[in-house]
Amino acid sequence: MSTKVPEVPAQLPRSFDRPDEPWYRYLNIDLIFYVLSYTLFHPWTSWILVLCLRAQYTPYENIEMRIAMAWAMLMSAIGIFGIFSERIAFGQPREVDLSEEVIVVTGGVDGLGGLLAETYGMRHANVAVLDAKKISEDEAEAKGVVYYECDVGDAAQVEDAVKQIVEDLGAPTILINNAGIVHPKSIIDSTAEEVERVFRTNTFSHFNTLRAVLPHMLREQRGTIVTVSSALGHLGAANLSSYAASKAALHALHRTLCAELAQNPKARDIKTILVSPGQMSTTMFAKVKTPSNFFAPVIAPTEVAKEILRLIEKGQSGEVTAPFYTSWVSAFGVLPHGVQALLRKWSGVDTAIASAGLVKETANEKSR
Template identity: 70%
Template structure:
């Protein structure tokens, strides 16, 4: 069966002057090295090919290099097989996904990561509904192939009203991407009660609202995918980002609770869940924040995160998206000795980044 027909859109390519000139080593990161190793030395197929290459050179089976190559190939194969079985045990069988039969709801989908996801699906003629407080004119929405609904996701009544419109316009939602978020770059003492409440209403409580609103449709359809966009700061916390980090940390518990509840519902076997915990992205939210090490903690583009999200959604799988590499292992920091934790935090600059960027006492909030 052929996939959905691609929508033709006009694209303005960036001019050379719009892209900063960076030295070659700027693009050399631990993530790139890990990616290359994953498709070479650490890949089961490549490891087995190495054994065949040695044998083609008439290397004796008892030779040390042959024994090492065979042992390495067996180890990599075992690790690969274990990973497949581990994912199957944790997430079950993937569901079939046909974009022409899916209705995709994206919160905070006008700009940033959500905007990129919405436009990508719009170009592929998928049924996309975006919930955002920002307005998009009709011509722009028509060009992108996306339906935009002006909605404050922190307001339960607005979400419920928009949900009825989406069902009438597109059909019952089957893919929910909870992406909306705001940040107040203030210390705990400088934060007002209203700012903290708004952060939690938008970043956390909105997820409860959208789940209560859209999950029943997925249960009736007996299929669906729910994407929870959290942050690596949910594992770490950070100075001058207390309300943001706390609201994102709550999403980690919400995701695991959601998975536990879905496992107890017979009709939820085909409802998949995806947890997204990215590091710093090159969006407006943290645009002026500098990474302490571009090699170990590179700033990633929304496209890198969106690529992994799209892959899991369209393969019909549950899973986790954590990029760059350090985001996968950030939670390990909590099991290290407290002295080591302090040293790592100091070297990472996580607690001084906002102050150094001059954002610590910024009054206005910026939306994703």
């Protein structure tokens, strides 16, 4: 007796829907630096070169041998300095067991926050999302995430939501402040209500969640706080005044939070992570083009999420900057003013929003 194999419908990826890109479109400074960091700039690889020269019976007094040894010692010294520097700045890492953590993500329905929430949901962690958007119970159950409809810019709503989270899941120990919106308008065209709403969502929400969650972390004497800011918080940009200013405030808030936690004996195992990415391929700035795909590539949210997850699960404090140029953006202000002006003009940071036609779309609020 034969049995009929059931047919399972499947939709495979259609690669031909994507335009063919030349190979050099995938080559950028981030990829080059990534390869160099594991080869030429890696202490272990540097010493492998020395061993290879010795395997060929290269005398120690030969110039190539001396250069190889000097380079290996330099890379080793830089690596050791980095380890001690991070230990002095951030202290020892804390132990993290996801089964004993309660993770709260603001703005976790889509974008970067949604990616982080769903990743932890798939790993059966206790995840609570605070977002103004509604999610059906079936979708929430499928993702393994508990959603709480909440305007994070409203302190009373945040307090009520956190109380409910404590009853449902337990005391929050990981807080990912990710919620963010943008009104692409010039300063003179922005209304008071629009500016206030941007600051309520992007900045005031951090104060609201910290006041509600941090006392639980102090009682538990452990925790991790992730502050998602932006490289625009250092640079500013035309037609993004409220967004850039709200993100700049988060840099100051993060530094102040670190200083206050450092003075509290109960906060020794409360870690802080500052995230300052460049342009990500999310809906917020989907139409904006960078001036150079080589020096300033658009980064996928998965790359940023991967670094955030790595620091959280290692129990470490730190900073996440991506792509590569964002690591040096904080030093932009120390450059001569003429150099700053030339770099702003070349980068197109002040014309990108208008060129993308986003300034006219003031009726449609772009959400992360």
